[in-house]
Amino acid sequence: MSWKPTNILVFGATGLIGKFLIAELAKAKSSFGRIAIFTSQNTVDTKPDAIKRLQDSGVEIFTGDLKDHELIKHVYAGAGGSPFDTVVNAFGRNAILEQIPLLDLAESTPTVRRFFPSEYGTDIEYDETSPPEPPHQLKLKVRAHIRDHIKRLEHTYLVTGPYSDLYLGAFKVATETGTYDVKAKKAVALYDGNTPVSLTSMTDVGRLLVAALKHPDVSRNRALKVNSFTAPPNDIIKEFEKQTGDKWDVKYVPREELVELEKKAYEQNSPLSTAFTLRRIWADGKTLYKTRDNEELGFTDTQTLQGAVKQSIEQQTAT
Ligand SMILES: NC(=O)c1ccc[n+]([C@@H]2O[C@H](COP(=O)([O-])OP(=O)(O)OC[C@H]3O[C@@H](n4cnc5c(N)ncnc54)[C@H](OP(=O)(O)O)[C@@H]3O)[C@@H](O)[C@H]2O)c1
Numbered sequence: 001m002s003w004k005p006t007n008i009l010v011f012g013a014t015g016l017i018g019k020f021l022i023a024e025l026a027k028a029k030s031s032f033g034r035i036a037i038f039t040s041q042n043t044v045d046t047k048p049d050a051i052k053r054l055q056d057s058g059v060e061i062f063t064g065d066l067k068d069h070e071l072i073k074h075v076y077a078g079a080g081g082s083p084f085d086t087v088v089n090a091f092g093r094n095a096i097l098e099q100i101p102l103l104d105l106a107e108s109t110p111t112v113r114r115f116f117p118s119e120y121g122t123d124i125e126y127d128e129t130s131p132p133e134p135p136h137q138l139k140l141k142v143r144a145h146i147r148d149h150i151k152r153l154e155h156t157y158l159v160t161g162p163y164s165d166l167y168l169g170a171f172k173v174a175t176e177t178g179t180y181d182v183k184a185k186k187a188v189a190l191y192d193g194n195t196p197v198s199l200t201s202m203t204d205v206g207r208l209l210v211a212a213l214k215h216p217d218v219s220r221n222r223a224l225k226v227n228s229f230t231a232p233p234n235d236i237i238k239e240f241e242k243q244t245g246d247k248w249d250v251k252y253v254p255r256e257e258l259v260e261l262e263k264k265a266y267e268q269n270s271p272l273s274t275a276f277t278l279r280r281i282w283a284d285g286k287t288l289y290k291t292r293d294n295e296e297l298g299f300t301d302t303q304t305l306q307g308a309v310k311q312s313i314e315q316q317t318a319t
Contacts, residue, residue, distance in 0.1 A: 005086040005114055005213045006033040009075065011102065012090030013037035014050045017120050017205055021090055024206030026057040031214060033082060036060035038075055066098060069105055076109040083111035088209065091118045096138035100145050107153045114216065117142050119157045120205055122278055123225065126286045133281065135274045156212055157223040161287040164199035164228060164308040168236060170316055174272045176253050176261055177279040178233065180240055182316040186249045187240065189233035190283035193252060198227040198287040201303035211297035224293045228303040239309045
């Protein structure tokens with residue numbers, strides 16, 4: 001019988017996307033064995049409610065220092081219980097390289113079979129224009145490390161494109177990169193607003209992780225290209241107008257203006273630089289593919305444009 005991931009250990013589980021990953025794993029617990037997280041003492045101290053919710057849903061909590069490699073190996077090996085065979089990492093952008101020692105430790109722990117590195121976003125190897133993009137550099141280093149140094153351990157990259165929950169929100173800081181502001185009934189769209197963007201809801205990212213775990217042969221040693229739905233900004237605006245019953249004020253930002261703003265953001269070392277670059281990549285159509293891997297994972301019941309707009313309206317009008 002072919003191998004199935006059974007005991008899953010998650011790093012980064014209380015972060016933005018980690019919360020959705022662990023929530024969906026906990027919901028699917030009956031399909032797996034142990035579900036656990038490894039986190040810092042600081043997170044346990046500062047996020048007691050999140051930790052309690054996880055414990056209540058049957059998730060085991062391991063606490064310690066990532067630099068304590070003996071401890072990580074002990075946890076990988078099961079910490080006295082059944083060994084973990086699968087590691088899921090959801091570290092944030094600033095901690096992407098912290099995964100490399102975790103990968104090496106997993107490679108040298110025979111019971112660990114599969115590693116999901118922190119991806120869950122833009123395709124960092126979409127085409128020949130991808131390698132120099134600044135936001136991709138750390139994730140590219142992780143992929144290169146896997147290619148060059150990891151021989152036994154299997155990997156899966158879950159490439160989801162932008163999150164619909166964020167993309168369809170009111171981006172208040174750099175509105176020139178695109179925003180859907182329900183209260184002001186204003187939208188900013190990039191270019192002419194006609195190029196579709198492939199989006200995944202954060203709940204679907206978690207559900208897709210579960211689907212990838214349940215289809216280990218399909219997901220073995222590859223980048224899965226998945227999504228919830230694809231829509232151009234103009235269709236998103238039309239849907240907001242339909243659901244709010246009003247005409248919206250729409251501004252279009254040409255590519256040259258976006259590229260100029262992006263350049264300035266890097267010159268000023270702005271923390272928004274990454275957002276400018278990613279929005280350009282998405283507006284250029286580089287989230288699009290001829291086919292998706294959803295079907296291979298048996299994943300057909302996804303969030304829709306209508307559902308995502310409804311959720312955005314509810315969230316933006318709740319406060
Ligand atoms: N597609 C999209 O639109 C989109 C949007 C945002 C992010 N992403 C991607 O999703 C992945 C996760 O990002 P995120 O925004 O969810 O991350 P995040 O919330 O910034 O951080 C996730 C977790 O990483 C751990 N962490 C943070 N700093 C650390 C450090 N210095 N050393 C060790 N661990 C550290 C923490 O784990 P604990 O929970 O254990 O404390 C934290 O909760 C990234 O690959 C990112 O690029 C995609």
